[in-house]
Amino acid sequence: MVPLLLLLAAPLLAADWTQFRGPNGSGVSDAKGLPDEFGPSKNAIWKTALPPGHSMPVFSETRIFLTAYDADGKLWTICLNREDGKVLWRREAPRPRNQELHKANSPASPSAVTDGRNAYVFFTDFGLLSYGPDGEERWRLPLGPFNNPFGMGASPVLAGDTLLQICDSESGSFFAAFHKDTGKLKWRVERPDVARGFSTPVLYQPNGGELQVIVPGSYRLVSYSVATGERIWWTSGLTWQLKPTPVMDRDRIYVLGWAGGSDTGQQEDIAPFEDVLKTWDANKDGALAKEEIPDPKIVKDWSSVDLDRNGVLGARDWQMFRDRRAAQNGLTAFRLGGKGDMTGKSVAWRYTKSLPNVPSPLLYDGVLYLVKEGGLFTSIDPATGEVLKQARLQGALDQYFASPVAAGGRVYVASQGGHVVVLKAGAQWEVLQVNSFDDEIHSTPVPLGNRLYIRTRSALYAFGTP
Structure with missing residues (x-):
């Protein structure tokens, strides 16, 4: 991942964790020296009680931003001190509606994004808001309502001074760019051939070309100009509902999609x-x-x-x-770049077995990783799509919504049941430790600096070695 990240803007360096899954959504950090063993009573530097929310925390140099909701149905943006976990401020967002949600979703699922100073948040039941470092509201922009029976899930992304938000629904889908300092619309493109989706976009900077943002959606992958919203290239071959966020290396993007009724052999030819x-x-x-x-x-x-x-x-x-009914689930490796319709030209390989539903893939030190419900963990050769190792994570045979992340030769995987598995990274990965919490975990862990941050349903923990 590092060579690609060096092509992107400074806020995407692996020492930062400013958005969902950190640098360009990769889930990869340069953190080192993190403990293998941790839990509520072991190697906890601090713990802060919080209302629930599935969003993961994002970080500036001194602060942590996350979203939440409480028992009264109020929506919150919360800022903590990164050093000691103290709550610095919390701001209530408007909630003009209570949209339908899947039982596995929450009113605070999309993660915040920060430019290192300000925070930007998106809520299904309101839209976008921006707060300054001391909690002052900078701007608000109502969006929706959204015709998505599962609720929204994609997180906002920053590209320079442009804030990007994908809003894919059963109807009325669109992708929009806003000026991060004012909330003013830069461009908006309609996506009428797309149904509901939850995948967060990733940025792509081709050599000698303009910065692009790649969006996985129903049936196709589309790369847009960050500056104008123009479609630059696209390719068909995705399933009908995308939840995971893709990962990239210098030449390829790896897109995972699983949706009900679209496993191999379930396809039907429907009359016009x-x-x-x-x-x-x-x-x-x-x-x-x-x-x-x-x-x-x-x-x-x-x-x-x-x-x-x-x-x-x-x-x-x-x-x-x-x-x-014609769509097929799969993990597909697409060659990056091109112009116009790249269908039939960009597929390097496709893997169609043992696919996760929600967790995003992880690409770390030349190996692709997947974690599927039931604790099925798979390593794959990103060059060929060949399975290198596949086995159950004994002691954590749970449901999984959080995505795997990596740092310091370790892979961290958190289950809904409150188990956090630490693995030795590699083609023939090994389970080193299964750590247990007395609470559910939906939020993806964050390895950053010399600490590992775990958000459970009721608290945020910072772990480190004494």
Whole structure:
């Protein structure tokens, strides 16, 4: 990862952790000397009680920013002192609505991003806000409501003075750029051929070219100009719902996508809308009502097919249904760059077995890592897609929402059940320690400096060696 990171802007250096999963979403840190053994009563430097939230903490030189929600339904942005964990301020965000959420999601799932001084946050039930280092509100920008039955999950990203936010939903999807100091819109591009998604974008700086931002979404990967929002290149071949954030090396981007009904062998060839209308559209209104459809599977899954929720299936609904039934899950290695449609030209390899649902992949020291629910951990050769080792993480056979991270020759993996596994990194990885907490963990760990930060449902811990 390091060669690519050196091509990007200064805030993306591996010594920083300013956004979701740190430097360009990689999950890789240059931290060293972190303890293998830690827990509520071992190697804890400090612990700060917090309201719940799935977002991970992000860091400036002296401060920590995160989002949360409380039992009264209030949304919070919280700032802590990095040295001792003391809460410096907390600010309530407006909550004009309470949108539908998946049971595994939360009202405070997207992580904050910081430019080293100010914080920027996104909430499903409001939109974007920015706070100064002392908690003064700099600007606010209402967005939504969003037609996403699972709630939003993608985190904001900074590229220089540009704040980027992807908002993919069943309808009305868009990608927008704002000036970080004013919240003023720079550009907005509509994404009508995209349904719900949760993946945070990553930045790409080609040699001699303009800075780009790569967005995984339904069915395709798209690279946009950071300056203008223009589509520069794109490629098809993704599944219908993207949750993990991709990782990159100098030449390739590794995109993971798993969605229900799209494992290998589950694909179906669905007839075009025009053909279906001829036989099913009894009232000849150019749309399909539920009572006109003889297929019980479609009727049963109505809420997932009627994307705009208007009670009938139109041409877009049906095309998205066709695309969804043809989509295939996979971890795909795409060659970076190009111009225009790169479908059929950019795929280096594809792996379709034992795929995680939510956790992002990790690329560290020449090895790709995946962690799947049930504690199935896999190492893969990024050059070929060959599995190097696959085994269960004994002692942590749990559900996983947090993504793996790496530092100092170690990989850290946190389960929902409160187990944090420390592995010796490598093709033939080894479990060194399974640490246990008496609380759930949804947030991705942060190895930074000489400390390891773990957010549980009720607290943020800083661990280190005495």
